[in-house]
Amino acid sequence: MGARGPSTARTCCTSTRRAIGGSTMHWCPSWRRNTLMADKRLDDCLSTRGGHLFIEECDTLELLRQFGTPLFVLSEDQIRRNVRRFQVAFQSGWPDGPVKVLPAAKANWIPAVQCILAGEGCGCDVYSPGELSVALRAGFPRELISVNGVPKDREHIVRSVAEGVRLTIDSVEELDVIHQAAQDLGRTARVRLRLKPAISGFVQHSDFSAEGLVPTDVAAMVYKGGLAFDDVVALGRRILEMEGVELVGIHEHHGRHHPSTRYWEEQMIAFARELGRVCQALGGFQPAEIDIGGGFAIPRDPFNAATDYTEPLQLGALFALSKGMVLLGSEARYRVIARLIDTIVSHPNQEPAPSFEAYGEACTRTLRRELPRHGIDTRGLMLQLEPGRAIHGDAGIHLATVCAIKAMRQPIRWKLVVVDTTEFWFTGGRYEHHLHDYLFANKTDAPLVDKADIVGRSCYGDRLMPTVPIPEVQVGDVLALLDTGAYQEVSMSNFNAMPRPATVLVTGSRAAVVRRRETEEDVFRRDLLPEHLQGGERTA
Template sequence: MPSFLQMNDCLSTRNGHLYIEECDTVELVKQFGSPLFVFSENQIRENVQRFQRAFQNGWPDGPVKVLPAAKANWIPAIQRILASEGCGCDVYSEGELTIALEAEFEPSLISVNGVPKDEAHIYRCVDAGVRITIDSLEEVPIIERAATELNKVAHVRLRLKPALPGFTRHSDFVGEGLVPTDVAALVYKGGLTFDQVMEVAPRLLRTKNVELVGFHQHHGRHSRMLEYWEEQMRQFAREIGRVCRALDGYQPREIDIGGGFPIPRDPFNAATDYSEPLQLAALQGISNLLKVFGKGVRYRVLASLIDLFETHPNQTPAYSIEEYAEVCTRTLRQELLRHGVSLDGVMLQLEPGRSIHGNAGIHLTTVKSIKRMTHPIRWTYVIVDTTEFWFTGGRYEHHLHEYVFANKVDHPLVGKADIIGRSCYGDRILPIVPIPDVEVGDILAILDAGAYQEVSMSHFNAIPRPASVLVHGRQAELIRRRESEQDVFRRDVIPERLQRIRNRVPSEEKR
């Protein structure tokens, strides 16, 4: 059995083909075209239910609500699935708020995060009755004014910014490089310091049309290690206790711990090898030394070394939802009680994104060309009809996805190749990976592509973006159509004066 099938999710193999739920992925490509995003409804529901059960088991004091992050996959059909599960929704932008309201999430379970929030957005939030997570001092007077003018109560939470001094390992965010997590968390824009909280919290408690319902925090996916989550909860509880004491015993009704939980085959930042700077330095030194042996020897040796260095460094599966839930709830409860915060009836909220959607989606793409170079370096390129620009989040965050050839799941791996996309960029989707005996027309399935990938696609090279399909058992339904060339250019406007300009061929070329 291939290792990727040992995760007990929506994928299986039958007669050498990859299935998602009860649908043959090869047949899906025949029906809907290639490339294609495919999402499993049952996997999304199962992920939500596991989070709900696991956190509720560890939080006996009050209700638990899962508020999946819309940013991870805001396709309206998928948001409808989440709403039907009784979830809330974590939104950031005006557009995400529109999707959440149209999906009919309970407004009190819509968490509006982000900074800055403009005035129109805040007015709409107050009018809709959603939770506004205050993340800047400038929001407060606008919220007060909106509540007064609309004659409605604004329900708000304060986003705290607990420091993480107990976790100094490097951050998994590529943009942070080798920066320690505690430093990366401090310099991130989100959250209010204790002094900023105390500047606005007493005012909020005095304001007639504003109700402070609790606290929020979100540090995100700096690490998959349990120690990181333990430190988050410890410091969040400490900060809540500190604020409550300063507010003469205020007791929150809601506590939102944010998200950032990984999935088992987590592709996020999996391509980053933190020994890479040393490897590159060694490779450069060896390259210079090999010049004395001539270019033939130098190229052969360097090709072997590159193959050796191009590893998959982060292949250890992440912890389970249940393990993250246990450490989060145990630590948070213990520390809140230690700091004098009552838990009686307190609603615990969490905002997972990639851990709801990641393993519920795959990307199917067709092999269009196979190029082999034998001299001066042996190299094989398998060129497919997708592009890394449809994996934009992965491109910038060094994702490394598991993959399988969907029509050759049980074929032996007989060589190595770069999986290359169709754009004019290098488009190295999967570098130097084992492959079976690949032929033009084979279907490659890129796994764990359900979070951030589809919703962050770009129009690089003016290529129309692919379709998305939702499967439910044997049923497959289109939930986002394939774009046409007209779709690519639909926002463009050519000023009238430029429309009158015609190509001017230089006189010497005319002759």
């Protein structure tokens, strides 16, 4: 795993480290609901021991004592396990050619994390110039770095050509810039074209839309990523006639619309069909590599779990009833409303997503059947995939401390548990309407006897967990939000001028800071005062 620096690495307990290779443990949805949690393993990296939550061999309470609260924690071993499972799952189903996992850097671009992935032989899907810098420093092979996204500015494109990484073209405007950069630098730019195939065989609702029920095929078509067929063909014809630009592959990425394997089967059918159309229009072009993107769900899938599509109807009925009872007087009205509110309770998703192995089987089986039907020769064809949330999601947890408890008893009953974190440190999850699984890290063996809103520290409502079951909670207890390794820490903001928390990487029984806790000085480091505002000067 590599040495850890003596200044930040610490031992969390004396247990020996568990081997990470060949793990077959999967999460079971009944791991804690309505039961006392005795010592047991929750998944490959989480366990409970003596009423405490452990990540790998580290007691989470000891991590808080050493590194402070709140705290993001990542498991190095779980990241490695996830990568290896994806590699084996897809390679076993794709004997035709090599398989390469290119985890999406956007999901977790912490440099230490990217070094782990580079060490595992992965490639890297990058979006921004900053992510490209991280990928280059981590040591990924240049030919396995895919620069994606729209728009790409000129400097980003020129640098990508100079570094010899793959450019995945996602706008018509990019090609001329790429061609000019290749000529100026005397290099060959190797590019892929990003398709947007219509997933006409999958019309179930998309989890991307929390506002209402939208068919997945429509939601995928209106998303900004990917090129229309006519644009792809026009670009492809130009590239095939260009000097200094080589078309090496075809790419697609629709993202996490639905957790099912059937979604992936239909997506691969659509991709193969569109790929065949493009290659036929390009005179029988055969790609050297195809990239199916990402969007694979993690086991305790929190994506859009906070959304209840019937909720507007329920709230509308409650409002109408409440308004109609005004004539009864406030006491009678609140009595009825209180009884209705007492029935409200939320639960995280309790249906596990398909395994990585199931995703691999569905994708490779479908591609091997469909690609030859559309004229694509799979012999020697490299298959690439870009899992982000599935690599990092269940490798991370977030620990926060209970700071206050507020209980309303009249005229309705409502409890708030206030913790020292905030939704502004889970921006990605708020956009995706996550509802994370959770437990209290110092009371994993306590029964769930109450319910409460768990709220954060910002001046917003900051409703982290809406009306969820809780044990008997006290100030000083530790909340653990699970599956926070992807898109959360890397999307934090400084709302309310709050310094952002630290991130610790656990490796077996050792822990090291990989992103330090911010100070107030860090928060204001970019701010400048114009000269006329310095020294308390007032303007008219």
